[in-house]
Amino acid sequence: MTFEKIRVRFAPSPTGPLHIGGVRTALYNYLFAKKMKGDFILRIEDTDQTRYVPGAEDYIKESLDWLGLALNEGPGLEGNYGPYRQSERKHLYAKYAKQLVEQGNAYYAFDTAEELAEAREKAKEKGIHTLKYDATTRMNMKNSLSLSEEETAQRLSDGTNVTIRLNIPRDETISFEDIVRGQVSFNSNELDDKVILKADGMPTYHLANIVDDHLMVISHVIRGEEWLSSTAHHVLMYSFFNWTPPSFAHLPLILKPSGKGKLSKRDGAKFGFPVFPLEWDGGEDGTYLGFKEAGFTKEALLNFLLLLGWSSGDDIEKYTLDEMIEAFDLSRIIKSGARFDYDKAKWFNQQYIIDKSTEDLLNPVKELLIKEGVTDKDDAYISSFIELMKERVELIPEFYSKASFFFSKPSEYDEKTIRKKYKSENQPHFDKMYSIIENIENFNSQEIESNIKSYISDENLKFGEILPVMRIASMGTMQGPDLFTSLELLGRKEVLERWKMFFQQLNN
Ligand code: GLU
Numbered sequence: 001m002t003f004e005k006i007r008v009r010f011a012p013s014p015t016g017p018l019h020i021g022g023v024r025t026a027l028y029n030y031l032f033a034k035k036m037k038g039d040f041i042l043r044i045e046d047t048d049q050t051r052y053v054p055g056a057e058d059y060i061k062e063s064l065d066w067l068g069l070a071l072n073e074g075p076g077l078e079g080n081y082g083p084y085r086q087s088e089r090k091h092l093y094a095k096y097a098k099q100l101v102e103q104g105n106a107y108y109a110f111d112t113a114e115e116l117a118e119a120r121e122k123a124k125e126k127g128i129h130t131l132k133y134d135a136t137t138r139m140n141m142k143n144s145l146s147l148s149e150e151e152t153a154q155r156l157s158d159g160t161n162v163t164i165r166l167n168i169p170r171d172e173t174i175s176f177e178d179i180v181r182g183q184v185s186f187n188s189n190e191l192d193d194k195v196i197l198k199a200d201g202m203p204t205y206h207l208a209n210i211v212d213d214h215l216m217v218i219s220h221v222i223r224g225e226e227w228l229s230s231t232a233h234h235v236l237m238y239s240f241f242n243w244t245p246p247s248f249a250h251l252p253l254i255l256k257p258s259g260k261g262k263l264s265k266r267d268g269a270k271f272g273f274p275v276f277p278l279e280w281d282g283g284e285d286g287t288y289l290g291f292k293e294a295g296f297t298k299e300a301l302l303n304f305l306l307l308l309g310w311s312s313g314d315d316i317e318k319y320t321l322d323e324m325i326e327a328f329d330l331s332r333i334i335k336s337g338a339r340f341d342y343d344k345a346k347w348f349n350q351q352y353i354i355d356k357s358t359e360d361l362l363n364p365v366k367e368l369l370i371k372e373g374v375t376d377k378d379d380a381y382i383s384s385f386i387e388l389m390k391e392r393v394e395l396i397p398e399f400y401s402k403a404s405f406f407f408s409k410p411s412e413y414d415e416k417t418i419r420k421k422y423k424s425e426n427q428p429h430f431d432k433m434y435s436i437i438e439n440i441e442n443f444n445s446q447e448i449e450s451n452i453k454s455y456i457s458d459e460n461l462k463f464g465e466i467l468p469v470m471r472i473a474s475m476g477t478m479q480g481p482d483l484f485t486s487l488e489l490l491g492r493k494e495v496l497e498r499w500k501m502f503f504q505q506l507n508n
Pocket residue numbers: 010011012013045209222223224227
């Protein structure tokens with residue numbers, strides 16, 4: 001049997017904010033679904049109540065929403081395969097676990113946490129560091145295979161501490177075809193008898209995951225590499241149930257910027273970059289920065305994530321969401337780990353900022369300025385400012401951090417440049433240029449430039465000794481857009497005030 005329709009799911013556990021790796025998984029699922037005219041489904045895997053974090057599900061939905069990865073089905077959406085939260089599907093799973101017991105593919109296990117801990121201790125004494133519950137040990141444990149029928153019946157009717165474990169066969173090779181990795185094989189002796197139904201009646205990830213993938217008619221499972229080893233258990237369970245397994249594609253790890261080791265949420269704080277899509281208030285853990293709040297556009301983040309583990313094989317780097325859908329292909333997912341290169345992410349963002357119209361940037365920049373306490377500039381001023389700065393910023397907040405001098409007088413000056421460039425014998429010339437500025441008829445960049453430059457040439461002055469000082473006097477720093485356009489934007493009155501203040505301070 002093959003699947004009639006492409007249906008993929010993004011199946012996060014609401015155990016905290018969605019890591020950037022999870023966002024990439026969602027993106028690849030989305031792109032594949034759209035490309036194949038299939039369905040993209042969100043399933044919340046919340047069977048482990050001890051790890052449940054309030055707010056995490058909303059965070060996941062808000063993140064997908066911000067990025068425009070629209071769902072076909074999911075919690076809160078109509079769909080034929082709901083509910084889409086595993087905690088609301090609790091009643092469904094036990095019967096499948098019991099079916100496996102009846103078939104001999106699973107068994108009841110009664111070991112308490114203490115008994116398991118004790119067995120682990122004993123094993124340690126014998127030099128076995130991780131005790132595996134499997135064919136070599138299960139007959140020493142308390143379960144329906146090792147205990148008599150009467151005792152088993154007794155414990156089952158008693159009902160405490162009843163779990164169900166998979167009965168993993170000995171000496172079998174479990175193989176499956178992974179779209180990214182090709183043929184993957186495991187020896188069944190490496191696998192343990194995983195618990196599939198817990199004592200509280202809740203399924204574990206493994207059971208719930210495959211039952212739901214089956215019931216929701218999922219055709220392709222696209223998920224992170226960390227789930228590759230679980231897939232052996234899953235494939236075995238599909239064969240126990242006699243169900244057609246979906247196709248699997250395991251995405252490469254996202255590596256630290258150094259390329260060594262997996263990117264962790266702590267790396268974000270350590271290197272000062274976001275590893276989450278949106279800001280997350282981690283309570284005692286502190287607040288985690290989000291790509292959105294760091295000033296990324298969603299287009300840039302998606303584009304960056306697309307290439308973090310996938311390559312088109314040609315030189316194209318920039319993709320709109322539609323172009324991504326068109327180009328995407330599971331067979332081009334890269335096998336090796338993908339290095340998280342924050343500079344590359346910023347480069348993408350810069351490209352998208354440059355592409356945006358001034359009109360599109362007006363609101364985000366206005367919001368930023370209000371946050372910084374700037375309220376006295378009108379839209380015309382802000383629009384000209386955006387045009388001037390657009391190609392010089394990588395992140396939206398840099399519209400302020402790199403150019404706050406357009407909104408308030410400099411509070412400090414680049415002393416090094418002053419020491420190098422300012423000559424007191426030039427002061428009379430600066431005074432003269434002050435009055436040129438004062439008297440220019442049309443205060444625009446061309447006129448300012450031609451008047452000032454003519455003066456410099458006529459007086460045989462050095463451009464390199466005059467212009468830097470003018471820039472520092474007006475803006476405090478050597479960093480900034482074109483000098484004359486900047487002066488025009490600041491406006492004559494403001495420029496004169498700044499020069500007066502600067503030269504007075506300098507000559508005191
Ligand atoms: N709940 C798992 C997670 O948190 C899902 C893995 C899968 O996609 O099967 O990633």
